[in-house]
Amino acid sequence: MFVSADNPPHLKIHSYRAAVQYMVTQTRDDFPHGVIRLVVKRGAEMPFLQYAKVCLQRLGIDPSEVPDSVMTAAQSMTADWRRVVAFYTLRLSLAPLVETALLLDRMMFLYEHGIPSILLPVFDSALSPRNFALLACKPSTS
Incomplete structure (x- = not known):
């Protein structure tokens, strides 16, 4: 993974988590939110799809259960990682x-x-x- 000042992986992980949460809510609407805190070792260095599969498996969700359209939508959401980081920073500040x-x-x-x-x-x-x-x-x- 290429790392530069414009592409800090440790900040992108926030958008990865948000995208995985989207996938979970689209796949299992009855899943309890906030019960499990996932920590994926070196998650920020993984491509999103690999990160998502690890998270889903830890949550007991078979990645093949997630429709391709949801997987694609979640992956496209990670492109807006700067907005997620801005929101997260604002949330922590307030x-x-x-x-x-x-x-x-x-x-x-x-x-x-x-x-x-x-x-x-x-x-x-x-x-x-x-x-x-x-x-x-x-x-x-x-």
Whole structure:
């Protein structure tokens, strides 16, 4: 595989995963999403069809079950890998903001109902950005 600054394989893997997810949803609409996290060793260095076959087999789907039209459509989607990387980067950038807004919204809900609460970092944020706990103490009714 030719690698240049314009063709970084470690970024293309995001579009590979998205295309495989498309193949799975087109083949098995009842397949549970997000249950299995696939990691294919050296997947970014593989051609897409080889990567897809490895993933499908790990998911328990026979690659021959996937219609040729779906396989072709999925392969053509990988050409738009830059859009997938842009979306993924945007998602990663906005996720902490959305999570903070949700925690603050929950905290305000408790405050509006007379329940004091506090957001407390429970461990180092370098380990995970989801390091906050919302602690509240419901006042006794007596």
